[in-house]
Amino acid sequence: MTDWNAMSDEAFRQxxxxxxxxxxxxxxxxxxxxxxxxxxxxxxxxxxARGWTAPGWPQAFGGVGLTPAKQLIYIEEQERRGVxxxxxxxxxxVGPLLIRYGTEAQQQAFLPRILSWEHIWCQxxxxxxxGSDLASLRTRAVADGxxxxxxxxxxxTTLAQDxxxxxxxxxxxxxxxxxxxxISFLLVxxxxxxxxxxxxxxxxxxxxxxxVFLEDVRVPRENLVGSPNEGWSMAKAxxxxxxxxxxxxxxxxxxxxxxxxxxxxxxxxxDPGFMDQLARLELDVADLGEAYEGFAEQVRAGQxxxxxxxxxxxxxxxxxxxxxxxxxxSAGSAAAIPGPQSFGDRSVDVLNLYFxxxxxxxxGGSNEIQRNIxxxxxxxLPE
Amino acid sequence: xxxxxxxxRMLADSVRDFVRADATLSRVRALRExxxxxxxxxxxxxxxxxxxxxxVPEAAGGLDLGVAELAIVAEGLGRGxxxxxxxxxxxxxxxxIRSGDNDVLARDLLADIASGRxxxxxxxxxxxxxxxxxxxxxxxxxxxxxxxxxxxxxxxxPAEADAYIVSAASxxxxxxxxxxxxxxxxxxxxxxxxxxxxVAELRLHGVPVPDGDRLASPGRGLEALEHGVxxxxxxxxxxxxxxxxxxxxxxxxxxATRRQFDRxxxxxxxxxHRAVNLYIQVELMRAALRQAVxxxxxxxxxxxxxxxxxxxxxxxxxxxxxxAREAVQLHGAIGYTEEADVGVHLHRIVALSAxxxxxxxxxxxxxxxxxxxSLEAVx
Ligand SMILES: Cc1cc2nc3c(=O)[nH]c(=O)nc-3n(C[C@H](O)[C@H](O)[C@H](O)COP(=O)(O)OP(=O)(O)OC[C@H]3O[C@@H](n4cnc5c(N)ncnc54)[C@H](O)[C@@H]3O)c2cc1C
Numbered sequence: 001m002t003d004w005n006a007m008s009d010e011a012f013r014q015x016x017x018x019x020x021x022x023x024x025x026x027x028x029x030x031x032x033x034x035x036x037x038x039x040x041x042x043x044x045x046x047x048x049a050r051g052w053t054a055p056g057w058p059q060a061f062g063g064v065g066l067t068p069a070k071q072l073i074y075i076e077e078q079e080r081r082g083v084x085x086x087x088x089x090x091x092x093x094v095g096p097l098l099i100r101y102g103t104e105a106q107q108q109a110f111l112p113r114i115l116s117w118e119h120i121w122c123q124x125x126x127x128x129x130x131g132s133d134l135a136s137l138r139t140r141a142v143a144d145g146x147x148x149x150x151x152x153x154x155x156x157t158t159l160a161q162d163x164x165x166x167x168x169x170x171x172x173x174x175x176x177x178x179x180x181x182x183i184s185f186l187l188v189x190x191x192x193x194x195x196x197x198x199x200x201x202x203x204x205x206x207x208x209x210x211x212v213f214l215e216d217v218r219v220p221r222e223n224l225v226g227s228p229n230e231g232w233s234m235a236k237a238x239x240x241x242x243x244x245x246x247x248x249x250x251x252x253x254x255x256x257x258x259x260x261x262x263x264x265x266x267x268x269x270x271d272p273g274f275m276d277q278l279a280r281l282e283l284d285v286a287d288l289g290e291a292y293e294g295f296a297e298q299v300r301a302g303q304x305x306x307x308x309x310x311x312x313x314x315x316x317x318x319x320x321x322x323x324x325x326x327x328x329x330s331a332g333s334a335a336a337i338p339g340p341q342s343f344g345d346r347s348v349d350v351l352n353l354y355f356x357x358x359x360x361x362x363x364g365g366s367n368e369i370q371r372n373i374x375x376x377x378x379x380x381l382p383e
Numbered sequence: 384x385x386x387x388x389x390x391x392r393m394l395a396d397s398v399r400d401f402v403r404a405d406a407t408l409s410r411v412r413a414l415r416e417x418x419x420x421x422x423x424x425x426x427x428x429x430x431x432x433x434x435x436x437x438x439v440p441e442a443a444g445g446l447d448l449g450v451a452e453l454a455i456v457a458e459g460l461g462r463g464x465x466x467x468x469x470x471x472x473x474x475x476x477x478x479x480i481r482s483g484d485n486d487v488l489a490r491d492l493l494a495d496i497a498s499g500r501x502x503x504x505x506x507x508x509x510x511x512x513x514x515x516x517x518x519x520x521x522x523x524x525x526x527x528x529x530x531x532x533x534x535x536x537x538x539x540x541p542a543e544a545d546a547y548i549v550s551a552a553s554x555x556x557x558x559x560x561x562x563x564x565x566x567x568x569x570x571x572x573x574x575x576x577x578x579x580x581x582v583a584e585l586r587l588h589g590v591p592v593p594d595g596d597r598l599a600s601p602g603r604g605l606e607a608l609e610h611g612v613x614x615x616x617x618x619x620x621x622x623x624x625x626x627x628x629x630x631x632x633x634x635x636x637x638x639a640t641r642r643q644f645d646r647x648x649x650x651x652x653x654x655x656h657r658a659v660n661l662y663i664q665v666e667l668m669r670a671a672l673r674q675a676v677x678x679x680x681x682x683x684x685x686x687x688x689x690x691x692x693x694x695x696x697x698x699x700x701x702x703x704x705x706x707a708r709e710a711v712q713l714h715g716a717i718g719y720t721e722e723a724d725v726g727v728h729l730h731r732i733v734a735l736s737a738x739x740x741x742x743x744x745x746x747x748x749x750x751x752x753x754x755x756x757s758l759e760a761v762x
Contacts, residue, residue, distance in 0.1 A: 126716070133645075200720055200721075203711070203721060332514065332741065335737040338576070354733075359716070362716055362719065366712075371653075
């Protein structure tokens with residue numbers, strides 16, 4: 001078996017790149033929306049067969065056991081190739097959760113099925129009345145013999161319609177003094193009686209997130225992760241270096257590429273007004289890339305990320321948004337036309353990145369919440 | 384002046400009542416599902432209250448009022464997000480038709496518009512990257528049995544018009560013709576825009592146009608078009624103002640009612656300021672529109688009208704896009720859904736700001752039309 005970590009970074013990068021170039025299907029590159037499981041299934045099952053579902057998990061649990069540095073390279077090369085994101089909550093969230101806090105029985109029951117994609121997970125945190133203020137969540141889990149009976153509603157659950165399972169936060173102790181206390185982590189099989197999933201169409205007309213209703217859903221007690229009422233601190237502890245990816249320059253770079261395509265087709269390079277705006281955005285992305293490398297360096301050195309990484313998320317998502325807006329502004333009357341269209345001999349989708357950029361400033365902790373974090377924890381402004 | 388202000392207030396009130404009595408947003412959604420731009424039934428209700436004939440002479444059954452009145456209606460219909468193509472037909476097409484030089488035909492067409500009997504769409508655009516009507520490739524040429532039109536037009540709105548007003552180049556200049564939707568030699572294909580409205584691509588393969596169908600002669604066609612385009616740009620700005628006012632109202636309501644962290648979102652000072660920023664954008668749009676309406680109702684000089692139109696549309700295009708984007712943000716995830724009203728307004732703003740020149744195009748034209756002295760005075 002290859003010892004990937006023993007390879008030089010450069011050799012590893014070349015190996016990953018060559019593999020993706022040879023094997024990742026052309027028609028799935030840079031998809032214009034979040035793809036459904038049916039569309040990416042073949043690719044991810046192929047990865048699974050090669051043992052590459054979970055590059056970051058320890059080998060003892062069936063992962064590749066890559067060091068953080070190598071994981072970053074792996075992710076960067078996927079971004080470079082435009083690999084479609086899969087329903088990765090099992091790999092990114094549930095795996096690390098169970099590896100850290102799960103019982104052996106839970107690990108045996110769930111980890112192999114994440115690796116094989118037999119189970120597909122979605123994230124059940126947000127509720128209609130608990131968005132930014134997640135700790136006010138109301139979904140209740142009441143112990144009754146050997147089960148919890150769960151009642152409540154989750155919402156904005158990305159791709160719940162493709163998932164078999166949901167990891168959710170539910171209130172187990174309503175009497176707790178602070179609302180962050182009394183919340184537990186539960187693993188729920190979505191095929192259980194009492195679960196109803198309704199897809200919600202987004203502003204671009206795609207069904208990418210859902211409402212999930214839970215009515216007297218009986219969840220085995222052994223599906224509670226960690227200690228009861230400790231869910232909040234576990235959820236926070238799980239926010240590891242994944243936060244770096246919310247600040248990845250990938251989307252902004254992809255949008256810049258799109259802008260260049262449009263500019264070439266429309267001969268905008270001759271327009272000094274356009275060039276000024278383009279140069280401004282190029283600089284925004286270049287400096288984003290450099291800042292990202294600074295944080296990535298911390299991850300490579302095995303250091304935890306601080307609250308300051310919040311600024312990266314703000315800058316990455318707002319730069320993406322500005323580029324998407326300039327794409328729209330550079331398309332003339334064609335900006336009203338949805339879907340790919342031809343500009344000369346080039347095909348360009350003008351609007352999809354505009355709609356993609358919109359929620360990025362809302363999810364993953366809205367940019368307003370990120371600014372609150374920075375003001376409090378980095379600038380230490382007194383309240 | 385006092386009188387007109389009162390009349391304008393009453394007109395604005397009646398537009399508000401009109402849209403309130405109509406389930407406009409659910410109609411927008413239903414029309415999208417059934418691939419239609421508008422409902423003929425709602426169109427005839429607009430005719431019944433007289434608004435389709437605001438710019439139509441009394442002799443043709445209209446009210447013979449000004450751009451001011453048309454803009455009030457456009458703003459109110461935008462606020463209510465009425466799906467019907469009011470600005471496109473009662474504004475744009477009517478203005479082009481009025482500015483032609485075939486009085487007999489114009490009278491018939493304007494009477495059709497005022498009565499709601501038929502809808503006309505101006506078919507001027509051929510290149511999505513060119514917002515000027517001055518360079519059509521579509522030609523009118525003598526044929527065996529009279530002149531024929533040959534060429535292609537795009538983004539003709541509404542696609543479901545009963546007839547199109549087509550611009551065509553001849554050796555003597557640009558002329559305008561009425562072409563029925565079912566004319567021989569005409570292929571029409573329709574496509575939905577981001578707001579669900581439908582635009583047509585016309586392919587004209589030698590469409591015969593008898594003299595009686597010529598709305599404007601080659602000496603007059605371009606000017607007629609330019610006058611109509613300027614008026615439509617101002618009316619589109621008015622509709623965007625209405626859409627933005629509604630987005631501001633929706634956002635304020637949401638901030639006041641949505642609670643997080645045990646208080647309404649409106650209690651967070653940063654969000655209060657963000658709402659105020661939206662309000663300022665709306666008021667700027669209103670100011671730019673007001674001057675444009677004044678110019679269009681008072682000055683016949685085309686360059687002056689174009690500059691005023693560009694000022695209004697440059698402002699409306701950028702301000703409305705900014706308001707729409709921010710309204711989504713302040714709503715959080717719910718603002719990103721199709722079922723939220725925010726999106727229905729946002730889609731229309733994206734479509735209108737791209738129509739007849741976007742903000743960047745209008746800034747450029749505005750600068751080009753500045754008198755030289757004022758440029759020098761700045762430097
Ligand atoms: C595309 C998408 C996918 C998602 N996928 C998932 C998922 O899979 N699972 C899941 O659990 N959740 C998911 N979410 C939900 C996401 O986590 C929430 O949208 C987010 O937490 C914000 O909550 P909210 O939408 O209720 O907005 P709200 O919290 O109601 O916020 C509304 C506005 O007020 C601002 N605001 C709120 N509080 C403050 C404050 N204290 N100070 C200043 N401003 C404030 C916000 O920034 C926002 O602009 C998804 C959301 C989106 C858009």
